[in-house]
Amino acid sequence: MTEDLLTQSAYHSESSSHLDGGAGLQKQGEANQVSAYCKELLMRGGREFSFEEMRAERFNQRQQQQLDEKLRLLKETMDHLSQELEDKKRLLQIRDSAEPPAASFLQIYDESQSAAARPAGNSETSHKDLLVESCTANVSQNPGSKTRDKLSPIQETSVGANSGLCSPLQEDQEEMEDQKVYEAQEVQEEMEVEEDQVPSSAVDPCDPDVRRRLLDQCDVTSSPDLRSESRPLPAVEERSCLQLGGDVIHIFSRVLEGPGFSVFKGATEDGYVVLKVDGSSVPWDFHQSLRLKKNSSTADSLPLISCFLFLDGCITVYTSPPGHMFTELTECVASDSVGYKVVGLLQLVSRLQSCRLLHAALRPHILTCSHRGFLIPDSVFPVDWSSSLDLDLRRDVTSVQQVPSAQTYISLGLLEPTAPPQLVDLVGLAETVHLLLTNSKMVPVKEGGVWRAEQFSGGEPCDVFSRMWRSFFCSLLNVGGRSSLSVLSELKDQLSTLYY
Template sequence: MQATIGVGLHCEGVANQWSPYCKEELMSGGEELSFEELRAERYNQNKQKEIEEKMRHLVEQKEQLSQELEKKRLLLLKKSQEVSDSNPPPAAAPFKILDESQCGSEESAGISEPSSNEVPDDVFLCPGEKGLCVKVQLPPRPGESRQRTQLTGQPGPTSEDIRTEQDSDPGAVCQKTVSKPKKELSPIQETSMEAGSLTSLGELSAVDPCDLEVHRQLLKLCDITSSQDLHSEQRPLPAVEEDSLLDLGGDIFFIHTRYLDRGSFSIFKGFKATAENECFYMKVDSCSVPWDFHLFNRLKKDSPSADRIPQISCFLFVDGCITIYTPPADHLFTDLADSNPDELCVGIKAISLLQLVLQLHSCSLLHAGLQPSILASCHRGLQDWLFPVDWSSSLDLVLQKDLTSVQQLLSAQTYISLGLLQPTDPPYTVDLVGVAETVYFLLTNDKMIPVKDGRGWTVEQYSGDGPCDIFTRTWRRFFRSLLNAGIGSSTSVLSELKDELSSLYL
C-alpha cells in the first residue's frame, strides 16, 4: 500500500513521512514553496516592514520639526507686529527692482545697529513647496519705517542669489534673485548663523561638497597648475572609443576596452603603443576640473610606499579632462572585481583595501564612494597596492574643514536612513561602511545586507553566533568592527583589522 505524503500523517504499516513542502500551498494549487522559502519570504516581509516603519518615523520627525519652526516663526512675527502697532510707522516707500549694476555696496546701505526697544534682525526659515522662504527684517533708519522683504527661491541659493541693498532713494531696497550653480556656503546659512537663528540638520539644503564649482574654487587654493604632469590642451575633449588610438602629449595610447561607464565619465583600459607592455587606466571626464589629479597626488605625496603607487598624468581640455594612471616599473594592473574569489585571495585584497583607506584617512582624505568597480590593483609578485580610478565623491578635509559629520555627505544618506550611521557620526565612517560592502562583495559576489541584533550591526551571512572556524570568526569581527565604529577613531579600527587579517592570511 502506497503511503500518502504529508507531515504527521500515519498509515498502517508505513513509517511516518515528512515533506519539506507546505501542505496548504500544495492543496490550494498555489506555487510550491518549501518551509525554508516561506521562512525567507516572511523574513523579507518583516525587514520591509521595519524599513517602512523607520521611514515613517523619519517623516513624522520632519513634520514635527517643521511645525515647531513654524510656531517659532509665527511667535516672532506676532511680537514684531505688536512693536509695530505700538508705534505706527509712516507710509513705507515702494520697493524697486533694480539691476545688480545699479545697486550700491553693502557698506553704503547705512544700516544702523538696533536700539534696545527695537526688534533685532531675524532670519526666519520655513519649508515650502518650492523651496525655502526667507524673511529679512531690516531695522529702520531715523525717521524711516521698517520694511520687510520676502524672497522665495530654490533651496541652497548662492551668495549671488539673494541681495538686499539700498538705492539712492532712502526707502528703496535693491533686490535680485538669480539661478546659478552653487559655489559657496549658502548665505541663508551664513546669515542664520550670525543672527543666532534656529536651524537643524537636514532643514537646510546645504551646498554639495562634491559640487563641480566647489572643487573649482578649492583648487584655486592649491598650486597644481605648476605640476609637470598636468597638461593644458586648448581644444575640445577628443572622442575616445574602444579599439582606437589616441595621441596625448606625444604618446600614442591604444584604447582596448571600456571598463566602466557612469554617464558623466568613462574609464578605459589599454596600453601605450610607444612603450612595450605598459598598460594604463584612463578616465575620460566631461568635467574640466582636475579633482582626481589633485587628490591622487595628495595621497602619493603623503604615502610611505609612494614607489608602489601608479604614476598619474592629466590633460585638461576646454570641456573636460583625461586622467591617466600608469604602473611603476615591473608592476601590473588588474581589476579588483575580477580577482580570484578564493578566500585567501580575498583576505589579501582586504588587507590592501584596509591599507589604502588607512593611508587616505591618515592624510585627511575621504573617498566616500568605495566599491569594487572603481578599485584597481597595482602589483609585482606578492606586493599588492589598491588605488581608486575615480574620485568624484572624494573630499579633501584639509581644504574642506567645515565637513564634520556624515550628515553633510550625499553618499551617506542611504546609510543614515537605514540607521546604520547616525547623522552626527564622523565623516570617515562612510568609508568604513564602503570597506565592509566591498569585502562582502568579494567574499560572496553579492550585495551586502546589513542586519541589526542585540550587539549592533553586522551582515546577514556572518550574523550567527554558533561554532565556526577561525576564518568565519575573523570575518564576523571584521564586519561588526566596521559597521559599529560610531564616533571612534577610524584609523584605530582600520589598523586593528589590518593586523588581525595579516596574522591570518600573510
C-alpha cells in the same frame, strides 16, 4: 418842456430796466458761482487751494491708493516666499537626518554624482530680490516723491503754482513714501540675513565650482605632470589609439561608465595604463591621486599619475610602475585570494585617512589592483574620485551629515549624523569586502544593539575563517568612539596573521 420830461422819464425807465437786468444777471452769476465754488472744500487750515491743486490732490490720492495696493500684494508675496524659504530649510534638515533608503548602494553612488552637476542657486531668493527691487523702483517713480522723475500735467501746474514750495499734502505724501522705501530696504536686509543662516549642507561639497575654488588654494596647475592643451576633449573609443603628450595609447576596452565620465584600460610602450576621460575641466581626480601618492609610505607600488587639461574636460592617466600590471579588483577572485585583496583594501583606506582624504564611494567597480603576482596585490587604488573630499581643504566638514553619499547610512541608523566623516569609508570598505566574499550586497542588521552583516551574523559554531569575517564586519560597523585608524590596523594584523 413836456417832451423833455417825457424823454427823461423814458431814459430813466430804460436805464432802470438795464440796471435791473444787470442786477439779475449778476445775481444769477453769483448763484452759479456758489454752486461751483465751495469754500469748505478749498479752505483747509486757513489756506485756500485752487481747483488745479484739488485736482492734483485727487490724482495723488489715486496714485497713492494704487501704490498701497501694490505694496500690499508685494508684502503678501514676500511673506509667502519667506514661508517657502523656511519650508526649504526644514526640508534640508529633514533630508540630512532621514533620507529614504535607495534601492541599492550603487544607485546612491550614481545619484550623488548626478547631484554634483546641479546648480547651487536659490530661485526663491532671487525672485524675492527682484520683488524688492520692483518695490523700491515703484516708490521712487511715484509722482509725489522727492525726485519727481515724471509729473502729470496737473501736477506740473500745481508745482508751478507753488513756486517750488511743497504743499502740506505733498510733504505728508513724501514722508509716507520715504517710510515705504525704508521698509522695503529693511525687508531686503532681513532676507539677506535669512540667506546667511541657510546651513552649509545646502551647498554640494562636490560641486565643480566649489572644487575649482579649492584647487586655486593649492596651485595644482604648477605640477609638471599637469599639462594644458588648447583643443577640445578628444574622442576616446574602444580598440582605438589616442595620442597624448607625445605618447600613443592603445585603448583596449571601457571598464567603467559614470555620469559625465568614462574609464578605459590600455597600454603604451612603457606599460599598462588606466585613463579616466572626464567631461569636467577641474583636475580633481589628479589632485586627489597625487595627494594619496605623496603621503604614502609605499608610493613605489602606486601608479604614475599624469593629467591633460582640455578646453571642455580632462584626461587622468594612471601608468603602472615598472614590473607591475593592472587588474580589476573583482577579477580572478577565488576563496583563497580574497584575504590578500582585503589586505590591499585595508592599506588603501589607511592611506586615505592618514592624509585626510575621504573617498566616500568605495565600490569594487572603481578600484584597480597594481601587482606583480596574482595572489598578492601590492596596492589598490581608485580610478574615480567623483564623491571624494579633501578634509584639509574642507575643514568645515566635520561630520557624516555633511557628506552627500552618507545620507542612506544615516537614515538606516547605521551612522549617527554627528559621527566623524571618515566612518563613511569604513562602511564602504565593509560593503566592498562583502561583495568580494559573497557576490551580493551587504544587508546591515542590528542584533542586541550591535550592527552586523546579515550573512555573517548569529552565534552558531563556525570555522576560524567565518569567525574572523564575522568579527571583521562587526568591527567596521561598530567603531563607536575608537579611532578608525586603530580599527583598520587591528584588522590588517588579524588578516595578515591568518593569510600570510
